[in-house]
Amino acid sequence: MLLGKSGSGKSTLLDTLVRGSPVILCRTQRVAYLSQQPALLPWLSVLDNVLLGFKLRGEKILTEHRERARQLLHDVELPYFEDQKVHQLSGGERSRVSIARALIEDADLVLLDEPFAALDRSTKIQMSMLCKQLLADKTVILVTHDPRDAQDWFNEAMVLTPSGLKGPFDLDHFKNDQTLIQALDGDL
């Protein structure tokens, strides 16, 4: 987990990783990125949004790809949503579709940029548990300003402070708000 205050450069760091960090991308061919605003195209169905990567690469979408997409929608608990349009989905459901897309891309590295920030507390917990289960075999970097977003999922966090990257810190440290503030300010 990567913690940091709003405006500390967490998203910029992830963006740099995606766009051209030779260190990361040489080792990892497939990167998935999920943000607070799920990048789902409103004119496509849920299933077509999951399969968007194939379309953008100009790859032929085979029956097995569709079957896999349906299975993944089932895994993210959206089994009957494949023909629905994005505007018919709630915030949590949109995040689930993004996860299904990340999974069909079979990415080795999954970057989560405050993906649950806009969700209510109970949906946040559900999403965190779902991600923990589905992304168990992936390398995941979750960027957030609130360690409670995924406390059951991660044990340690790095902190992006004005004076640089610090840590790792045990997440239990941050159960105390004062410690969290100190850490985010770079005073820990």
Next chain:
Amino acid sequence: MSRTLAILAPVTLLIAVWWSVVIIFDIPHFILPAPDRVAGVLFDRLGLISAHATTTALEIICGLLLGSLLGFVVACLIGDSKRLQSITMPALVISQALPVFAIAPILMLWLGYGFASKLAMTTLIVFFPVTASTLSGFRALPSSWETTFQTLRPRRSRLFFLVRLPLAVPYALTGIRVAASVAPIGAIVGEWVGSSSGLGYLMLHANGRGQTDLMFAALVVLCAMALIIWSITNRISHRFDQKYRGTG
């Protein structure tokens, strides 16, 4: 019902104020004719007015279509390249900054007094709002979306046609809605500068003969026409909006 009322109420109010002003201030009909007098002329000379209205309507509709098409295509050509945008933007701004009145005589000289010069004027006035609005659509892609699509390793052309272009469509439609409301300016100014038909011509002609009621009748028809064209454009664009913004 409430929609019809929303349209009829301001029109009725406007007519009521107009009529009251004529009666209260006893304004002579050659300065400000009363609504009943204008309505009388409208019915008496319906053939003449509708012939001129057809010319103007054609100029507005064709100009709106051509200007929108050109504006959209130009925005698509430069939308994906910041460099091309910075090169072409000054020319686009100049095309808008020059008043149509200043360009009209030149267009008359080049294209003659017929349909082509009015079409060019209307196209010119429509072109900029559509281009500018579509370009803002290309710039509106959230950076987090760009990062997401980047991870899907897209082909540039596919990213353009499958994502960037459809996302720009609602913005283009906003531009077309704005353009539909200003398109009549191009046609009418063109007709004022030089023509032998159209509502602008009819108004000038009536003005020269002191037929103020005929001028007002032409103006009423022009207003109605502008409203109808704008409503149709609005309705069509609303349908596309629902699809590409995902609002309905």
